[in-house]
Amino acid sequence: MKIALISPLPPYRGGIAQFGKMLLSALEKENCDVTGINYSHLYPGFLFPGKTQYEEGSNRSEGILHSFQPFSWRKTRQAISKMKPDLIISQWWHPFFAPCLTAVNPGGIKSVAICHNIKPHESFPLAGAFSRRFFNKQDFLAVHSQRAEDQAAATGRKVIRLFHPIYDQYVGTGLAREKARKKLGLKPNQKALLFFGLVREYKGLDILIEACNLLPEEYRVIAAGENYTDNDFKSPRLLWENSFIPDSDVGTWFNAADIVVLPYRRASQSGIAQIALAFRKPLVVTDRGGLAETVNPGRTGIVADRATPESLAEAILKCSALALTITGKEITTERITLKASEFSWASYTHKLLETIS
Secondary structure, eight states, rough: OEEEEOOOOBBBBBBHHHHHHHHHHHHHHHHHHEEOOOEOOOGGGOOOOSOSSSSTTTOOOOOOOOTTTTTHHHHHHHHHHHHOOOOOEEOOOGGGGGGHHHTTOOSEEEEHHHHHHSSSSOOTTTHHHHHHHHHTSSSEEEESHHHHHHHHHHSSSEEEEEEOOOOOOOTSSOOHHHHHHHHOOOOOTTTTEEESOBGGGGGGGHHHHHHHHHOTTTEEEESSSBBSSSOOOOOEEEEEEOOOGGGGGHHHHHOSSSSSEESSSSSSSOHHHHHHTTTTTTTTSSSSGGGGGGBBBBBEEEESSSSHHHHHHHHHHHHHHSSSSHHHHHHHHHHHHHHGGGOHHHHHHHHHHHOOO
């Protein structure tokens, strides 16, 4: 099968670009002829308050699709038409990209959108109208959680319920546990709660810090991610690297952690949970979107009933009892390994292609 994959790809940084890279590789393993259609320009400044959109050592992309330059849309549409693909796959995560993704689709070609969320996490003007126009051009919407499936059903498109595959590309990066903990300033007796990824209001880092203050003194929050909020997040219990973590150092943070915490106020799903599973780390998540689907409660982690400091602190204590004793850690690691096997890329791409065919 010949496929055009419209997606951010490296040297763009972040989860969507990583997903695109992994998806392209997985499709090639299914004997597909895949051409990646990357962006020359991705986010405009008002949507990206960070320092750079690119991986360390790069300052530009060789892609052809400019997200807010209509002249490039015509050029990209012509390039896709010339390819004569059997299938167009577009990564969808924000309604800002609806005009360009709609315009570059030539029509008459089977199309599927990989939807990381159906509705944006944060408000955006005309989000509903933009999204509907894009969705109407798709034959299928592929989603990664029950909540997203329910939302996608309202569009009238055919919906493929999948899952967010494992992010195991970072295993083997960074420092080993003891060296990692020393680098991050953790003492031997301290229990590290990891918050990883870009810091946005809906992700609830403030909730985790307040929860940590309710826990015994040995608990610490280690946070790694560039701050996209107005909050300074100051706390004596917080060890925070306020910058984007390069791929080569991701393992340092996960190796140092005892528990990975996703204290989100709103969510669809999260690639961070899939990194945690790859590193065999127990998870504490709030019951938002599809986060709970990454956890077997009481076996591989705990789901907090509410996105509040009190509920999260209670969940963390339960998870500590589950996973931080020597025997409990061994058993929990075995259970997490089994859970991680449910989210393979091979299974993801096979089901995607089988359903479309």
